[in-house]
Amino acid sequence: MAHGLLKLGTDLNQIGKKIARGVSRHILHWPLLYSLGQETVRRGLLKFPYESKRMLVDYGMGQIKEAYRRNAVLVWSSAFSPTELYYALGITHFSPEVASAMVASFGFQEMFLKEAESRWWGRDNCAFHRCAMGGVFLDYFPRPRAFCASTHLCDGAVLLFNNLAARYRRPFFLLDTPLKQDHGALNYVVQQLKSIIASLEELSGKKMQAEKLEEAVACAEAARRELEEVNRLRRHPLSPFNTRDAIAYLYLYFNGVGSPVTPHIYNTLAWELKEKINGAEAAALKPPRFRLLWLHMPPIYRNNMLAYLEGKGARAVFEEFSHVYWEPMDPGRPLHSIARRMLSHFGHGPVERRLHAIKTMVERYKVDGVIHFSHWGCRQNCGSVKAIRDFLRREGIPLLLLDGDCIDNRNYAPGQVQTRIDGFLEMLA
């Protein structure tokens, strides 16, 4: 699933608009631009609601700068790839799906989508991928040396990467992630990780150091623990951190697993949430009227769905992509740990796995209802709708199905969405 989303929030949005509007696409290829952006962020010239968000934007800018650096060994990597390997080898990676989310958060998606649509791509495939294709055709993105994708969750990611590898005539490394989670599957993934490492070594001319790999896995584990703590705080009845706030931080999940920076950002966020809860308790703030779980991604382009919910006293208190589904990782067994993380995604494999995860989230975050956003073109997600609806009905959990698109806003009709939300909240009351 691609939901890569570098929606680094409205603040980054402002920077983006200032620097990207009206400038030649070639300027975007200048690393200096991102250095300037980082300086702006570091010197406090922009205001952020959380210190952790400032750190996040700084980190994201740094990564983009690296990606555009001339001579960078840049690997385009799909949303669920084993990023620990890149950190351990010191290889820069770039996610086209995340880039699409970033483009949509800046409000430039239409130009990208139209470009892709004028060159074969129709509107029936995932707009994360279509928008990325537009970026490729328009030459906005840094040039890849190789492609690396894993097979979860959708067919689209593998196909997009295979297509791009053929287009750029660059090598394509694929991590085939089986649906099963048994010993054979684990061994298969470990073997493939070894072969991807060998290919990345050849590509970069660097040798994988065992201690670096252990370090990356230790960072991944630290990030997992810190994210667990953030999520524990999100269970609080006052719900200090909603889906709207959380979306930007998904950048870390998609791009930052294995980086030493990620645990720091989560740790800072946890600390800030504690403060916020204390403040809210002291001020005797009221909890939201309805607590909701958001399935799949909310739209990334400017929209008021989540704000509208808030206005009605309902809050999306959690979103499925923030769910920590993987077990603790053992730096002493790095490849096994990464393989287990790869295999354990709840959206991969039989739909029962996702249903089980939804139930866990419903109970853990004590939600009153669930909103499923059916992103047009996502076969993985839309295909499960019937199973999810039947399951939640059996469990007695109210569900609102919203059809839409996370990236393409051309069919977004706020009035219709609001009417559906009103009806749903009435039912919950």
Next chain:
Amino acid sequence: MKWQNIQAAATGEQLPQSDRQLEFFRQMLEREEERTRLEQEKMAWLCSYTPVEIIAACNLVPYRLLAADKETLRADIYLHPTLCSYVRGALENALSVDGTTLQGAVLLNSCNAASHLYHSLSTFYSQKFHYFMDLPHDASPAALDFWAGELRQFHRALARYRGIALRVDTLQEQIVLYHENRKRMAELYGERKGEVAVNGNDLIRLVQASMLLPASRFREILGLFANHAQKQQEKGHFCRGPRLFLLGSVLSKVTIDIIEEQGGVLILDDLCMGRRAVTFDAIPAAGEDPYYYLARLYLGRYPCPRMKGSFAALDELEQLLRDYRIDGVILYYLKFCDAWYYLGQILKERIRHIPVLILEGEYTGMGGGGQLRTRIAAFLEMLSQKNSMSAGEACLAPTVGNRDVGIFRTLDFRL
């Protein structure tokens, strides 16, 4: 069953000549398929990577779940409208007609649509056998090891369900039987560089029969068909018309027949219900584990678009088209079939010297045969004109629905 019996049961007449003979074959296949549908214990499968030898070794007829050639009213309740019409049609079929005589279904993780189909089927087949199997994306040593293990587990599960002992010798017998059938099918497909006496839609019809009939019965029919084809070739009864290459998603026979009906000669195809499903082979190594052999056999075949090697394989395509003197290429993919969608784009860019007709539609044709007929007819006419003109003249011909590449390169008729 012996050929004479089939013949006698079929008509009680002497064998008719050429066209009537072909029609007779077609009717015979229909009857045999109907008989299998009604009388045999079967196990449904969907993806052409399914190791049918294992199913047959458990005394079941491996039976491809084809899609119903009708509206998918019941299936639409269970499968989202953004999943391809093939899986919706297959579910409709399983729910209405074939579902009553099937022992169950085995599905592979070929694509998202197939995995959602599995979920739907498993709810209906809760009392029957239902199995979902991983399918690697390449034939790397790790993938072969992994898949061989999967195949062994599948065989165990099916044998247990059938209450029979797992017998490797029975599996080996089936491997030999299927190997022979594929070899003969490959021979039929092999000799098509020159003039052809059999149109490709009849070969596809045969492939379909191979996916529905017991292998032993299919072998008899195949032998007869091969004789017929050879005689036609010797007599010089050749098909006339533009030489075509057809590729794309799973298509209904009705759709494919429109090409012949409009005067096209289907020389080759790249369909998983056509050439790709039968023209692969591997020689077992001495003492090789049969599951490893099967993994090698299937994963090593020419890659379908969901496989890792499919995009790189396009580099060879244009040479193949030249070798077979192809006049035009038809790419027909199903709406919402991502695999062909992504591959199709590169295909369109790579084929530079041969006209390509691109069609997007439903399993049963683009919302009715009429539209499809018109488009194929226009394409064939364009090819005929081109054949009768020099290359320079051809470029002056009127443009038909072309978007971003030169006329006689691509007709993009996607809706």
